[in-house]
Amino acid sequence: MPKFVFMGPQQNRLTFYAFFICRLAVLIPILLSCKKEGREVYARPGGPVVYNSENSGKQVNEALRYSRDFQQAVPDQVMDKIGSSFRIPVNNGPLALGSSLDNKIAWLYLEVVNTEDIPRKITLTTTHVRCDRLELFGINGKKIVRLGDVSRSTPLSSRPYLTQDFAFPIHMLPSDTTRILMRSTRLLGAMEVDFSIFDESDFLDAQYFGRNGDIFNLAFVLVIALSALIAGLGFGNRLMSAFGTFLLCTFLVYSYVLNFWDGFELPPFSGLQSYNLGCFFALLQGVFFHPFGNGILNSYGISFPIYRRITVLFMAANAIIAFGLLVSVPWADVAFGRSYTVLTLVNIACLVFVTGTVYRKRGEKWLLLIAIPIFAPTLIRLPMRLFHFSDQFYAAVVAPNIPLITALLAYFTVKQLLRQLTSKAELERRLTQIKMEMTDMRKEEVQKIGRNLHDQLGNTLASVLGYANMEIPDLKQVQSLLKRAIQEIRFMSHNLVKDDDQPLSEKIATVIDRFNDFSAIHFRFADYSGGKTDRLDEVQQQNIYLIIQELLTNAVRHSKAYEVVVQAFEYETSVQFTIEEDGIGFDPDRETDGLGIRNMYKRAELAGLRLTIESSVGNGTNVIIVAKYENESNHSG
Numbered sequence: 001m002p003k004f005v006f007m008g009p010q011q012n013r014l015t016f017y018a019f020f021i022c023r024l025a026v027l028i029p030i031l032l033s034c035k036k037e038g039r040e041v042y043a044r045p046g047g048p049v050v051y052n053s054e055n056s057g058k059q060v061n062e063a064l065r066y067s068r069d070f071q072q073a074v075p076d077q078v079m080d081k082i083g084s085s086f087r088i089p090v091n092n093g094p095l096a097l098g099s100s101l102d103n104k105i106a107w108l109y110l111e112v113v114n115t116e117d118i119p120r121k122i123t124l125t126t127t128h129v130r131c132d133r134l135e136l137f138g139i140n141g142k143k144i145v146r147l148g149d150v151s152r153s154t155p156l157s158s159r160p161y162l163t164q165d166f167a168f169p170i171h172m173l174p175s176d177t178t179r180i181l182m183r184s185t186r187l188l189g190a191m192e193v194d195f196s197i198f199d200e201s202d203f204l205d206a207q208y209f210g211r212n213g214d215i216f217n218l219a220f221v222l223v224i225a226l227s228a229l230i231a232g233l234g235f236g237n238r239l240m241s242a243f244g245t246f247l248l249c250t251f252l253v254y255s256y257v258l259n260f261w262d263g264f265e266l267p268p269f270s271g272l273q274s275y276n277l278g279c280f281f282a283l284l285q286g287v288f289f290h291p292f293g294n295g296i297l298n299s300y301g302i303s304f305p306i307y308r309r310i311t312v313l314f315m316a317a318n319a320i321i322a323f324g325l326l327v328s329v330p331w332a333d334v335a336f337g338r339s340y341t342v343l344t345l346v347n348i349a350c351l352v353f354v355t356g357t358v359y360r361k362r363g364e365k366w367l368l369l370i371a372i373p374i375f376a377p378t379l380i381r382l383p384m385r386l387f388h389f390s391d392q393f394y395a396a397v398v399a400p401n402i403p404l405i406t407a408l409l410a411y412f413t414v415k416q417l418l419r420q421l422t423s424k425a426e427l428e429r430r431l432t433q434i435k436m437e438m439t440d441m442r443k444e445e446v447q448k449i450g451r452n453l454h455d456q457l458g459n460t461l462a463s464v465l466g467y468a469n470m471e472i473p474d475l476k477q478v479q480s481l482l483k484r485a486i487q488e489i490r491f492m493s494h495n496l497v498k499d500d501d502q503p504l505s506e507k508i509a510t511v512i513d514r515f516n517d518f519s520a521i522h523f524r525f526a527d528y529s530g531g532k533t534d535r536l537d538e539v540q541q542q543n544i545y546l547i548i549q550e551l552l553t554n555a556v557r558h559s560k561a562y563e564v565v566v567q568a569f570e571y572e573t574s575v576q577f578t579i580e581e582d583g584i585g586f587d588p589d590r591e592t593d594g595l596g597i598r599n600m601y602k603r604a605e606l607a608g609l610r611l612t613i614e615s616s617v618g619n620g621t622n623v624i625i626v627a628k629y630e631n632e633s634n635h636s637g
Helices: 013-018 020-025 027-037 075-079 200-235 238-257 277-299 305-326 332-362 366-386 391-398 402-468 475-496 504-518 538-559 595-607
Strands: 049-051 065-067 095-099 105-114 120-126 133-140 143-151 166-172 177-185 190-193 195-199 522-528 563-570 574-581 609-615 621-628
Touching: 075 143, 075 177, 095 105, 105 120, 105 166, 105 190, 120 200, 143 166, 143 177, 166 177, 195 200, 200 238, 200 402, 238 277, 238 402, 277 305, 277 332, 277 402, 305 332, 332 366, 366 402, 402 595, 504 522, 504 538, 504 563, 538 563, 538 574, 538 595, 538 609, 538 621, 595 609
Parallel strands: 049 105, 522 563
Antiparallel strands: 065 105, 095 190, 105 177, 120 166, 120 195, 133 143, 133 177, 563 574, 574 621, 609 621
C-alpha cells in the first residue's frame, strides 16, 4: 500500500510501532530537517513525471492536473480542456477533490516520461478510501484508449492485480511519454486520491508485505476488542464493556479503510452498498464513542450531568443518520455529507474534554499521553502544509496508527479495571469488617439494655413494691417512681425505633422530636448544609445518626442541661455536625471506660468520620463530627 511503502518496502511495521513515541519526541528536529532538505523533485507541479527505477514507489500527486467541471462529459470532450481548465495541486500530499454532494466526478491527467532506452512495465496505484471507482484512458495523439476500470464492487479475480488497491499496469516504450486521463467517482462523502508509481515487481512486493501487516493489525485490534468485551461482561465492568464495543466499531472502520470489504455481498433488503458501508461504520463508531468517554469519567468518580446529556444528543444524531443509510432513506446521504465533519470534530472535542478533565481533577497523565497520537496528525499536518514541509514526514512519523492507539487504550482500560477490582475487593473487606464490628457493638448495646432494665427499671419497680408494701403505703413515692419507670420505658423504646429508610436530616429531626416528647431538656436541630447531609455515604449517615442518638441519650441521663442544639454545616469537601449542651459537663479523661463514648469513637473510625469531644466539669459539652465526601459526585449539584 502506498502509505506503507513510503517508509520503505522492507521496513517492518512492528519496528515502526516500537519507535513511534520516540519519533514524536524528536518532532522538532525532524521537522526542521524536512524543511531544510525539501522533497526530491522529479517533476515540476503539473508537469511530466521523469520516471526511472530510482523513483519507484514515489507519490505523483503534484504532477497531476485535475478538474471537477465536466460531470457529464466523455473523455474526448475533456481531452481538449486539459490545458485550459485543469488545475495544478499545491503539494505532493493526498489530493482532496471536494465533497460528493457538490460533484461526484473528477477528471485527472498525468504524463510519465521513460528516460531509459528500454521498455518498462510500471504500476499506477492509489488507495480508494475516498474513491469508489477509477477509470483509466490512454491518450495517443487524438485517440483515446480505455486502459482499465475498477470499482469497489469489482471482484478481485476481475482486477488487473489481486489487490484491494486501485492498481493498473502501464507499458512504457523506450524514451517515450505516456499520457493518462483518469475519471474518479465518489458516491458519498469526500473525494480524495493518492497516486504512486512503482516498478511492477516493487509493487507486488509492497502489496505482499503491506497486506500481511494489515492482516496482523486487524487481527490485533479484533482480539483486543473481543477480549475487552468478554472481560467487561464477565466482571460487570461498564468501562471495559464500552471500550470493547467502541473498539469493535473501530475494527469495522479500520477494515473498511484497508479495503477488506470490497466485493462483499451485502443483503439486498439493506440500503448499504460498498460505497456507503464505511460511512455507516464511522457513524456507529461515533455512537459508541461517547459511552466510553462517559465511562472514563465515571471510573474516576467525576460526574458531569450536562456533558452526559449533550453526548446523548450527539449519539442520537449519529444513530439517526446511520439508520437512514441502513434503510436507504433519501435524505441520509445529504445529512451525512453535511454533518459528518462536524460530528467528527465534536468527537475530538469530547475526547479533549475527557482527557483534560481527568488530568485537571485527578492528575492522570496517561490518558492525555494516549490521546496525543490522535490529536497530533491534525495539529501537525496543518502547519506542515502551510509551510510546505514534506508530507513523507507525516506519513512515516505522525500518521494515525490504530493498532498503537488500540494498545495504549487497552493498557489504560485494563489498568482502570484492575484498579476498580482492587477497590471493590478492599471495599468488600472493609464492609465485612464493619459488619463484624457493628455486630459486636450491637451485642454490647443489647447487654447494656439488659443492664439498664435490671439496674434502673428493675430497681425502680422494686422500690415501688417496697413503698407499696409498707404498713402505711407512701403513695407519693409510689407515684413518683412509677412515673420515672414509665419515662425510662419510653426512653428505651424510642431509642429502639428504626429509621433506616429515612434520609439523615429527617432521622435527626425525628429523634429530636421524640426526645422533646418525654424530656424536660429543650432539643433543637438546624440544617445549614443545603441538603448535603443526605448525600453522604450510607455508612456515614447511619453512624452519624447513632452517634448523635447516643449523645442525646447521655444528655438526658447525665448532663442536667437546659438546652441541646444539633446543627449541620456545609464546607467545601465535608459536612460538619455540632452538638452543644449547657449541662454540668464531665472530664473526658476519666470517662474512657464508658461504653457509650468508646462505641462513639469506634463508629467514627469505621465510617471514616472525625469525632471531637470537648467538655470540662461545669462548662457543658461540645461535640464535632466531620464527614468528608467519599467522591466528588456526592456533592456535585
